[in-house]
Amino acid sequence: MAPEQEVVRRVFENTEECPIRNVVAQIGDKWSVLILFALVDGADRFNALKSRIIGISQRMLTRTLRDLEREGYVTRTVYPEVPVRVEYALTPMGRDLAKPLYQLVSWAGEHHEQIKQARQDYDKRSD
Amino acid sequence: MAPEQEVVRRVFENTEECPIRNVVAQIGDKWSVLILFALVDGADRFNALKSRIIGISQRMLTRTLRDLEREGYVTRTVYPEVPVRVEYALTPMGRDLAKPLYQLVSWAGEHHEQIKQARQDYDKRSD
């Protein structure tokens, strides 16, 4: 069986072990991918991330970072200085996840215009 | 500039053209990726999809298929037989999107155990 079909089969054979429902769904929220990409160039502090990721609230940055930490993609390091400094960084697994994510985001960037056109055409047809 | 950094830069430089916020966010819902994968082997009918994608409701299958159609990933073809037959299929762009998605889902499948372990470790630490 071709590896593609093998993956597809595993997706549908049961719900418990489905990698889409259990892994992809976790990073499919509003901010996870953006945060992961914000960390690929290296560790960064909480407020620095907050200002780089335009539009994210303090609450959601905290919450999503906690989730990413729980999944094993991100580490949280507290430096007990005054004022306190907290740095977030990707784990080896997080850096590894960034590779397929980069492929996906790269694809999205290349097809963005085509997709916007498809949306316009669809909306025009539904008038 | 390395291509990776170029993509990362475009993600954060502005909100309008961000491929994550405009493309990845669309397929980051609960069902889009599952439906796309259900169609990579070929076209399929509405109720056949519904029974293959365990747990999806009629409403969400309809809604998500419409969204995927609007994005340009899926075509909808009505065969005016009795009873009516409606087939959904991937467009060339949809099949192309399946490639980076396959990379991601494949990664997810390979790291599923490691992630489940990370979750357990995190939850144990937070006792």
Place this chain on the structure above:
DNA sequence: CAGCATCCGCAGCGATACTG
């Protein structure tokens, strides 16, 4: 500086009933 606690609106999603 890096958060936690609280309140709350609303979009996502499911369940159910009905239709061409």
Place this chain on the structure above:
DNA sequence: CAGTATCGCTGCGGATGCTG
């Protein structure tokens, strides 16, 4: 068969105020 229409809930996510 392949939907549409409606209702209701749950949880995501934003806003605000407070703290070590």
